Amino acid sequence: MSDIILSAQNVTKSFGDVVALDRLTLDVTRGEFIVLVGASGCGKSTLLNLFAGFDAPTEGRVELDGRPITGVEPRCGMVFQNYALFDWLTVARNIGFGPRMRGIDDAGRITDLLRLIGIEDFADHYPRQLSGGMKQRVALARTLANDPDVLLCDEPFAALDAMTRQVLQGELSRIVETAGKTCLFITHSIDEALLLADRIVVLSARPGRVKTTLENDLPRPRTADVQLSEGYLDRKRAIWESVQEEVLASMRG
Ligand SMILES: Nc1ncnc2c1ncn2[C@@H]1O[C@H](COP(=O)(O)OP(=O)(O)O)[C@@H](O)[C@H]1O
Numbered sequence: 001m002s003d004i005i006l007s008a009q010n011v012t013k014s015f016g017d018v019v020a021l022d023r024l025t026l027d028v029t030r031g032e033f034i035v036l037v038g039a040s041g042c043g044k045s046t047l048l049n050l051f052a053g054f055d056a057p058t059e060g061r062v063e064l065d066g067r068p069i070t071g072v073e074p075r076c077g078m079v080f081q082n083y084a085l086f087d088w089l090t091v092a093r094n095i096g097f098g099p100r101m102r103g104i105d106d107a108g109r110i111t112d113l114l115r116l117i118g119i120e121d122f123a124d125h126y127p128r129q130l131s132g133g134m135k136q137r138v139a140l141a142r143t144l145a146n147d148p149d150v151l152l153c154d155e156p157f158a159a160l161d162a163m164t165r166q167v168l169q170g171e172l173s174r175i176v177e178t179a180g181k182t183c184l185f186i187t188h189s190i191d192e193a194l195l196l197a198d199r200i201v202v203l204s205a206r207p208g209r210v211k212t213t214l215e216n217d218l219p220r221p222r223t224a225d226v227q228l229s230e231g232y233l234d235r236k237r238a239i240w241e242s243v244q245e246e247v248l249a250s251m252r253g
């Protein structure tokens, strides 16, 4: 098996006259944690949707393990900013939804996931009874229940308060690492990118393409203290300067 699990090759995606992505090429290595940053509207969500198989490129190819992604891809699980939970189902039934759709009713596995993600006391609650951080835990567990090889995370922590966010960043890192998942994660926070990523990819203003990539070799395991590491601010400044140009370009239209 090749080391490349996900690949976008010369991908262009247009919506009518709007070119969201322009000949974007990106290879993701198995087990890698990639963080995508870029101005609003530069095509980040569009790229994740292509990898999830929710939509198809206008030109170019998206591949999983060397094979074109042609429909919704169960091996790529998505986690959204707005949780997208089923509000009429309990936490346990939300988490069991994917497996149930495939005819699997494995209560033991749901219990394991509830425990993994620290929500075992909330199994019978409904989403409306939960805080944002708890909802995002449920959403993550629901995606993990399908045992995807790739986690696609579209600004999953953007709506959370800073402390909840810090806790969930740590938990996501731990889960991705212990479960051997590959992760493609979008954020507007450079600190979050430096905390989570093996590699940070900056996209250009729309139409999006890869502008720069930075290998993030800050030592692991990382905690918030990573910000005290030598070279942290230099990395942060370099990424910010790269992103800032694109944010300004996108504001000028
Ligand atoms: N389904 C769609 N129909 C029409 N335009 C879309 C659609 N999805 C995205 N776009 C447009 O494509 C561009 C990129 O959007 P998006 O990928 O959501 O950006 P980002 O996630 O980087 O903020 C934007 O101009 C957006 O309006």
Ligand SMILES: [Mg+2]
Pocket: 044, 045, 046, 154
């Ligand atoms: Mg988006």
